[in-house]
Amino acid sequence: MIDIKLILENPRDIEAKLAKKGCVVNFDPLIKLSEKRKALILRVEEAKAERNRLSASVPQVKKEGGDIQAIFARVKEISANSAKDEEELGKVEEEIKAFLLPLPNLPDDDLLAGGKENNKVIHEYGKPQKFDFSAKDHVELCESLGLIDYVRGAKMSGHGCWVYTGLGAQLEWALLNFFISEHLKDGYKFILPPHILNYESGYVAGQFPKFIDDVFSLEGVEPKKFILPTAETALVNLHRDEIIPGNKLPLKYFAYTPCYRKEAGTYRTEERGMIRGYQFNKVEMFQYTTEEGDQAAFEELVSKAISLMEKLGLTFRVSKLAAEDISASMARTYDIEVYIPSMGIYKEVSSVSTAHDYQARRGMIRYRDETTGKTKYARTLNGSGLATSRVFPAMIEQFQQPDGSFKIPEVLRPWMGGLEYIKPVK
């Protein structure tokens, strides 16, 4: 949620910033509502103060044998007169909230305007592979290596679902174990959250109301519950409605969960296999920090994601997203994109973002500033570290051998019983 004070101070400026994010809005109605609210508060509170004074005098007047009935009548009259104002005030405050809630976060000033086409590659690691043999795509490889069963996945569930089998399952789990062990080394706290969340959690994360149709809702089974689309939704709600002592920040977490997404819309033909599914595994990094710690935390998360990719030996790049390509809740996002040889393109495996205080405002997540003793909204940041199900196919393709086998990255071998190659089943 955007700070209403910020809007009232400089409405045209905020309008321009939102426009950069593709959100056209005029704040004049909001300004009117806010003025109306102030006028109403003044009247309502005055009436209440008068009422409180009179009510408090009742025991005294009673003792002195005064005219209690007159007080009762007067208080009743005040209440009756102010009832309309109170109702109006409630309505106005609802309207203000309804105005603010759907607004996306403000993009950072240094972001380029526009959408995907204006994303800027800021680092490249490794070279796109050129194979001197006839290379296969990951769908073919996963089948011939016996790692993934797409046909049976579709049978038991439908399109967009697959089954990890045997060494495939082990490899997926090895990735997860590798990520987990790296995060533990860096002092992040391991969280396994519930996968079923209430709607409130979706609103705090900023995924609702906009993306309410993109999640698997349990409406009709359990009212107002849904299955999480990313562990971020759970992690941002960990400290909802809390005031964190300033000296405890930054709080660094990571969680493993599958991510369940409806991904409404069509699948491009290029996205066959495991590039986009209804369910994928992800380890999510998350930090709560102070206003001052925001930038350092962002850089740390980016470098952690990069480090994981480097240790796997993958070819990838880092992109700074343009204003319209970053998600609604976020102010700044860098994507880590892995090279997919069969497609000749890079695909996102991690998205590192800062929401600044946007999510914290929605969730009333605050901290007490150590020097001033005042409460402030926390800064929340998240980043995938990493989404295994994209890393998996990229890795299979990048590390395929002329004989059709797959060379397991060294860092994963401890979890693969020391195995070096996976050979075609037939």
Place this chain on the structure above:
RNA sequence: GGAGAUUUACCCAAGUGGUUGAAGGGGUCGGUCUUGAAAACCGAUAGGGGAUGCAAGUCCCGCUAGAGUUCGAAUCUCUAAAUCUCCGCCA
């Protein structure tokens, strides 16, 4: 799924519809005493939002949440959430 109980501040906890700006403990912090500590004693300890104001301050809302009854609600009624106990069901 069914039945019951509970929800008050950092924790425990009292609280007959009206001086409740919430008793009393514990804890924490400060002090007295002590070479130091403990004990004892004394003192402090409600937070968060909002309105107004240059400020000091004043006012409004806060007893899980939301509605209601009432001149007046921590207290009565309804709804919801969470926790606990018992019963049922169960991969």
